[in-house]
Amino acid sequence: MVSPKLFGLFFCGVGQPQEPVPLTKVHVSASISDCTAKVTLLQTYKNTTRNPIEAEYTFPIDELGAVCAFSVEIGDKVVVGEINEKEKALQRYDDAIASGHGAYLASMTSPDVMKCSVGNLPVGQECTVRLVYVTELEVELQRARFVVPTTVAPRYTPPSSTPRPVAPTPPVTATTVPYRLTFNAEITMPSSITNVSSPSHPLEVQLHEGEPARATITLGTTNTTLDKDLVLLIGHSTPFASRLWVERQLPNITTPSPSPSSLSNNNNNIAQPPLPSSSPSLGAMAVIYTDIQAAFPSHFKDYDHCEFVFLVDQSGSMAGSQIQDARHALQLMLRSLPVGCLFNIVGFGSKFVAMSPTSLPYNQANLDAANMYASNIEANLGGTELLPPLQWILRNSSVPTYPRQIFVITDGQISNTQEVLDYITSAAEPMTERSVAASVSNGLCSYKYTDKQYACQSWWECRTCNLANDLGVCLVCKNTCHAGHDLVPGARFSQFFCDCGARGVSACRSLLQPSPTPPIPSEAVVRVFSVGIGSAVSHELVRGLARAGRGTHLFVMPGERLEAKIIGQLALAMKPSLPKMEITWNIFTTDGRKLEVKQGPSPTPPIFHKTRMLVFGLVEDLPQGIDIDPDRSSIQLAPSLFNNQSLPPATIALGQAHLRQTDDSTLTKLAAKRLVADYDAKGPQFNDDVVRLSLSQRIVTPLTSFVAVEKRRDPVTGTMQSVVVPSALPQISPHGHLAMPSSGGAGYMPFSISSAPAPHAAAFAPFSSLGGGPSFPHQHNYAYGAAAMAPSPASSAPPQMSQAGMRPMMAGYPQQAAPSFASSSSGALSSAFSLQPASLPSPSSSSFHSPPPPPYPAMSSPSSYTSIPGDYMSSHAPSPTSTTTEPASHRSLRTLVQQQTFQGSWQLTPALATAMGATITSLQSSQPKHVADSSIWGTALAIAFLEGPLALLHDRWQLVVQKARTWLSSVMSADQVDDLIGAAALVVAQSAAII
DSSP, X not given: OBOOOOOEEEEOOSSOOOOOOOEEEEEEEEEEETTEEEEEEEEEEEOOSSSOEEEEEEEEOOTTOEEEEEEEEETTEEEEOEEEEHHHHHHHHHHHHHTTOEEEEEEEEETTEEEEXXXXXXXXXXXXXXXXXXXXXXXETTEEEEEEOOOOOOOBOOTTSOOOOOOOOOOOBSSOOOOOEEEEEEEEOSSOEEEEEOSSSOEEEEEETTEEEEEEEEESOSOXXXXXXXXXXXXXXXXXXXXXXXXXXOTTOOOOOOOHHHHHOOSTTOOOOOOOOSSOOEEEEEEEEEOXXXXXXXXXXXXXXXXXXXXXXXXXXXXXXHHHHHHHHHHHHHHHOOTTXXXXXXXXXXXXXXXXXXXXXXXXXXXHHHHHHHHTOOSOSOSOOOHHHHHHHHHSOOOTTSOEEEEEEEOOOBSOHHHHHHHHHHHHGGGHHHHHHHHHHHTOOTHHHHTTSOEEEEEEOBXXXXXXXXXXXXXXXXXXXXXXXXXXXXXEEEEEOOHHHXXXXXXXXXXXXXXXXXXXXXXXXXXXXXXXXXXXXOHHHHHHHHHHTTSOEEEEOTTSOHHHHHHHHHHHHTSOOBOEEEEEEEOBBTTSOBOOOEEESSSOOOBOTTEEEEXXXXXXXXXXXXXXXXXXXXXXXXEEOTTSOBOOOEEEEOOGGGEEEESOOHHHHHHHHHHHHHHXXXXXXXXXXXXXXXXXXXXXXXTEEEEEEEOOSSOOOSOOBOOBOOXXXXXXXXXXXXXXXXXXXSOXXXXXOOOOOOOOOOOOOOOOSSSOOOOSSEEEESOBTOOOOOOOOSOSSOOOBOTTTOOBOOOOBOOOOOOOOOOOOOOOGGGGSOSSOXXXXXXXXXXXXXXXXXXXXXXXXXXXGGSOOHHHHHHOOOOOOOOTTSOHHXXXXXXXXXXXXXTSOOOOOHHHHHHXXXXXXXXXXXXXXXXXXXXXXXXXXXXXXXXXXXXXXXXXXXXXXXXXXXXXXXXXXXXXXXXHHHHHHHHHHHHSOOO
């Protein structure tokens, strides 16, 4: 079933003929300040029908945003909305409609969709809807990222899922919408602006003379459609400087209603009226940047071993350049993986296809086969069902000492987002059990890993130590600290934390016993890193996956290079994160009072190396007549390591420069938004807190709405009609196919149906860690609990389709048994929160019908999965890809990287010379006499070429070179490595082509 999210103004009446209600103007004005923005959206409509209308306007909004003002201009009147509980607001709206008065309603239908209703719009009347929201700016590769959502593609709904309620379906089109977008923004950064660009739209940028931290932005064209999100990337000289902002509203402010002229004025200098607030409050924002590696070098080394699972969207909506970009990025990630890891590739659509039933060891045979497999992935798996492959991955057995890192690459076009996020959240909760297995293999007390979190494990009562009834000791402590004690015979198995370890190191020797491998934080046993690609990706889904999976997320618009971003994300996955940070808010008034600050989010999310985190604080019911003391005010940051060891705190001072005495309330609204999200995550028992905060801070939540009633001297009479304004479809990539709802309303197929042969499906039986393995790659249907999939005949006919909705009718896949788990000092904290900019790389600005690669030959047992069959390699060449528009440097990089071995070295071959634009003879003749192994010289040359002619592509090859340098360091000293690469650089400069 398809449940599209619809955008535009359309009528609610039933049985009336559909007539157009032209949307004549769309204007977005933004005021961007550091990491925040206030956005005003103006949309002007005119009733050209012969009857009054009731209209609904549904539109996307940034998932991080908080709608905080709503008004409508009708003729010479401006009606301002009030915040009410949702049911009360709806009742007021209905009562006004029934009485013939004007009524207007703004409510939230999902975290990223708002709906405005305009009731009793008179004949021939024009109305301008004004909606204001505040939002946060994220950071990608040193630049702030500001997004104005304009459209969302139809969402695939799995048959077993219940979609959110949505408005009726209007006709949609990509080419005939009559309205266009105008946009302007005022930007103020905390330091000099270095660049402003957009991967989505042409811009005109005007820097303010004498004010290098300010700029004015307008669109570079007047013919701008709303078929893709508008994205701004803003660079400034100190993007990762930690800082604290405090915003106090000036006393006795009365916020005037916006005038009709300010609402309808569509020029580029539209005024931004102050945001209303019903109670005096104080908002604070902490911008926290952490250089974890520098501050805690002994605690935060790269993981020695990891398991990487790449979950790639192969649904029809990924067709075109998106699947090609995913293919290239996957190949580059495979080459960038560290030696000693495990990996797997899973593609998903209406079904999912696993390269292997279990993750494979990273060796040359498996890398070559996986690279070939990745080169053949296509967007040919139908709909978008993300939940079944996630369930299969998370239920699959893993090695406890190998943290599992899941990368999800998707265009995010699904409707059961909350169902997916709920599963990831619930699946992450029992991950401490894996830490218990790691404690056994490392000979450490399980308390070292779980602290006071309950985890399922075996435990024993000890009469000698008076640990009985609900008290006891873990397996490791039983055999060490309590060896020879009077233990109650027989183990108990339940949710438990070790009471021996809880007594501390003075009582528990197992807490101090050296560990063969570094302890693994329970938060890092499974992490999810999400990548949203395309012009209409669901920000709610992509951010939610990373939030629930305690990872990171990123977005890639058409025109941006996926490889450049995802390699940085892969680098983060190879390192631990700080699981949490305690923040103490020391906000003082000038008379010495310390204010009580409520924090959101609380607790903080995991903190990754060289990333930025925003934390907000809110002081409600601020006493009148007080001033903030900027010299005494600060926050203290106390991070905790994965073993719950606290580190010395660092301080971020406020200072006069970051204290804002203002008639605005942007930080207050954003702090309230974060607190509401925290309450909402805790469950319905906190609904009263959500409503109270929403009403006091005037922000829309799932439980509240804006409502405005226009009392009319002459109530409207007559029958209201229904008309639809067409919405622009999302822009699609070259040769791509936009997913559309079927006419039957129960299916989802590409807009252009493929006539390619149905993929062959290998027969397999349910497998476990003890039994025979299935054939692979494994193709699974979304239906749980059904019989094993039967072999598909080798036929060129497409899959059987049901009459309603053209949905493929496939058999189910077997459920897998729950995985079994075999046993197997702080640095200088202040340096972690630097006030200096980070040294990070700067960003860079197939055919849908191809069948997937045939399955690998069947294997008889899991032990056979140590490498992928070699005959697969010889019989399946990569599918050709177009490189006509790809820069020569990118082609050279791709060719060079494909020749690197899994260990990180390069053989000195003619292919290497060709990739470098040199001859094999010149490279061989330049090899130093003291270097006997040509692969050592080939590796040095490849590194020199990457770090020289291809230096601008550092963000793509950084992990490749890191692995190569590690390999060289294993065969020679560090000084010899540097000298050899220096000699190779001279050769490259003389004989290699300069790209």
